[in-house]
Amino acid sequence: MLKTRILTALLLLPIVLAAIFLLPQMGVIGSFAWIAFCGLVVVVASWEWQRLSGMQGWVAKAYPLLSALLFAALSQLIYKPSLLLGLMLGASLFWLLVTPCWLSKKWKLANAGNLNILLGWALLMPAGLALIVLRTAGPWALLAVLAIAWVADSAAYFFGKAFGKRKLAPQISPGKSWEGAIGGLFGVLVYTFFLPKHLFFHGELLALSAWLAIAAVLTAVSVMGDLLESLFKRQAGIKDSSHLLPGHGGVLDRIDSLLAILPIAAAIYLGFLLF
Numbered sequence: 001m002l003k004t005r006i007l008t009a010l011l012l013l014p015i016v017l018a019a020i021f022l023l024p025q026m027g028v029i030g031s032f033a034w035i036a037f038c039g040l041v042v043v044v045a046s047w048e049w050q051r052l053s054g055m056q057g058w059v060a061k062a063y064p065l066l067s068a069l070l071f072a073a074l075s076q077l078i079y080k081p082s083l084l085l086g087l088m089l090g091a092s093l094f095w096l097l098v099t100p101c102w103l104s105k106k107w108k109l110a111n112a113g114n115l116n117i118l119l120g121w122a123l124l125m126p127a128g129l130a131l132i133v134l135r136t137a138g139p140w141a142l143l144a145v146l147a148i149a150w151v152a153d154s155a156a157y158f159f160g161k162a163f164g165k166r167k168l169a170p171q172i173s174p175g176k177s178w179e180g181a182i183g184g185l186f187g188v189l190v191y192t193f194f195l196p197k198h199l200f201f202h203g204e205l206l207a208l209s210a211w212l213a214i215a216a217v218l219t220a221v222s223v224m225g226d227l228l229e230s231l232f233k234r235q236a237g238i239k240d241s242s243h244l245l246p247g248h249g250g251v252l253d254r255i256d257s258l259l260a261i262l263p264i265a266a267a268i269y270l271g272f273l274l275f
Contacts, residue, residue, distance in 0.1 A: 159183020
């Protein structure tokens with residue numbers, strides 16, 4: 001399993017890095033290429049979502065296509081940053097206010113009915129659009145944000161293995177511990193301390209305390225993103241969102257933390273630029 005996991009990662013990483021750094025940013029063709037890449041991720045994740053949420057009939061079959069059309073339409077908001085900021089703020093409020101309640105109450109997707117259609121879009125669309133927004137700050141800036149999830153996940157894993165005793169959410173994800181979560185936060189704070197801050201905001205700097213506060217918030221919501229998908233999978237009685245990525249599960253399994261991180265990071269970035 002570990003060998004398969006590593007091989008899949010070695011295949012995926014060059015593809016992701018090539019898309020981030022080599023797809024042209026400016027111009028009609030460049031914009032379309034990056035939007036299409038982000039849209040592909042959203043469409044595959046939406047296909048997994050319709051399976052995870054228990055959609056049936058024509059809705060399940062049409063959901064990926066409908067998601068593609070909706071994402072294509074919403075991508076035009078890149079030219080209306082104030083509206084885009086509103087969307088990102090709405091998504092941020094979902095992760096900061098609604099998700100803790102969802103995890104606490106353990107609300108079931110099965111009880112949501114057709115609202116699962118909208119919930120899937122509420123989770124996926126802001127994150128996909130945030131990828132477009134953050135890349136306008138430059139490929140290194142986008143990579144720096146993505147790395148927050150990777151650093152948090154890796155640090156949490158090793159700290160949890162070494163020191164984990166107190167379960168974080170035993171009924172949702174028994175393998176996660178408070179010690180691992182604290183280790184993930186520590187890892188991200190160290191990463192943020194050494195991160196070149198000029199990558200963002202066109203060279204304008206925030207105080208170190210502000211950077212660390214942002215990093216702490218993003219780390220916290222990354223855990224909630226992970227736990228929320230774990231809750232959905234547990235309720236659906238499945239281990240992985242799909243088997244598209246051998247050793248890793250599905251696309252949703254790889255981006256669950258990013259679904260929470262990206263909209264908040266994009267909201268902060270847009271807010272700074274506009275105000």
